[in-house]
Amino acid sequence: MLRKRLRKSAAEAGEPGLDKTPVAGVPAPRRPRPPPERSIYFTGESRPARLGMDFFNQPGIALARALLGQVLVRRLPDGQELRGRVVETEAYLGPEDQAAHSRGGKQTPRNKGMFMCPGTLYVYLIYGMHFCFNISSQGAGACVLLRALEPLEGLAAMRDHRQLRRRRGKALRDRDLCNGPAKLCQALAIDRTFDRRQLADDAALWMEAGAEPPDPGAVVAAARIGVEAAGDWALKPLRFYVRGHACVSVLDREAERRLPGES
DNA sequence: TCGACGATGTTCT
DNA sequence: GAACATCGTCGAA
Numbered sequence: 001m002l003r004k005r006l007r008k009s010a011a012e013a014g015e016p017g018l019d020k021t022p023v024a025g026v027p028a029p030r031r032p033r034p035p036p037e038r039s040i041y042f043t044g045e046s047r048p049a050r051l052g053m054d055f056f057n058q059p060g061i062a063l064a065r066a067l068l069g070q071v072l073v074r075r076l077p078d079g080q081e082l083r084g085r086v087v088e089t090e091a092y093l094g095p096e097d098q099a100a101h102s103r104g105g106k107q108t109p110r111n112k113g114m115f116m117c118p119g120t121l122y123v124y125l126i127y128g129m130h131f132c133f134n135i136s137s138q139g140a141g142a143c144v145l146l147r148a149l150e151p152l153e154g155l156a157a158m159r160d161h162r163q164l165r166r167r168r169g170k171a172l173r174d175r176d177l178c179n180g181p182a183k184l185c186q187a188l189a190i191d192r193t194f195d196r197r198q199l200a201d202d203a204a205l206w207m208e209a210g211a212e213p214p215d216p217g218a219v220v221a222a223a224r225i226g227v228e229a230a231g232d233w234a235l236k237p238l239r240f241y242v243r244g245h246a247c248v249s250v251l252d253r254e255a256e257r258r259l260p261g262e263s
Numbered sequence: 264t265c266g267a268c269g270a271t272g273t274t275c276t
Numbered sequence: 277g278a279a280c281a282t283c284g285t286c287g288a289a
Contacts, residue, residue, distance in 0.1 A: 134281090
């Protein structure tokens with residue numbers, strides 16, 4: 001009962017309009033902004049196009065890289081839109097990948113979304129209390145896990161959502177709102193009801209083209225997180241993140257040193 | 264800032 | 277009954 005009340009109040013707390021609060025330690029977004037006195041909602045300026053099926057229909061590794069810099073949008077029931085730029089992903093390659101839920105071609109009611117068409121969401125509960133958010137890619141049983149976002153818009157609502165589970169009232173830094181797979185789900189109010197929905201045509205959740213992709217030379221390929229039991233597959237560089245970005249969940253200094261141009 | 268640890272409940276063997 | 281693609285808190289440094 002109390003929990004229900006808390007959820008409701010958080011959903012109602014979001015303020016409409018753009019939240020221009022910059023993220024500490026993050027270069028200012030390069031997305032062109034309208035003059036301050038003119039809201040984009042009243043100028044007729046259109047938002048970037050939603051990414052369609054064609055975008056998601058690429059192999060897991062390619063999609064994991066291509067998602068960096070794109071913008072995830074969550075429209076709340078009250079109409080407010082939350083936006084975050086993707087800064088960290090992990091590719092799961094399907095039956096051969098010993099770290100994937102689809103390893104060995106295993107298909108269960110839970111992981112069905114992994115086997116559905118590219119752009120299908122696979123949202124699952126982990127450790128009994130957290131949700132993780134995946135996007136199906138090309139190839140049966142292959143998908144991409146979103147691990148971290150840079151909050152762009154609707155930070156107040158994100159903070160409210162994130163604060164629900166925390167005992168102490170200490171305010172979260174902007175960079176801590178979405179820097180983990182379960183954190184971003186919590187901040188954007190993404191739960192299991194989104195499982196198996198289509199990112200290409202859903203009314204409450206979609207992906208928009210980012211202003212510009214990260215410099216390919218700034219994308220770190222590192223081992224995935226939390227899959228130590230997967231043997232050799234745990235070591236493969238299938239996690240991708242934007243080097244130097246404050247919102248990345250886990251840094252891999254060794255992998256960063258392997259980047260071209262690094263000594 | 265980092266490491267240890269407990270919370271929590273679904274899913275699968 | 278064990279495993280689990282995590283997170284928040286606390287105490288030590």
